[in-house]
Amino acid sequence: MEGWIRESNTTWEIQWIIPNNAENDDGEMEEWLATGQMLTMTDSEGNTSMEYHLVDVKLDEGKIALGYVASLENLMAQ
Secondary structure, three states: OHHHHHHHOOEEEEEEEEEEEEEOOOOOEEEEEEEEEEEEEEOOOOOEEEEEEEEEEEEEOOEEEEEEEEEEEEEOOO
């Protein structure tokens, strides 16, 4: 992941964050964090692309235990 970030010159704009708790199938409470963010990437030739990411992460003792990412790719760069 470090190589991808470095090579694509990626910047993030966090648009929203929602913390929430949910009960799992075993009746235990889980802590989740949902975020929406716009990524802008510029390659070594100066071409810019944008992606929107919806990221859900499950937290366990303050650390990421599980994560899901859905993305819309190839958005028009402005």
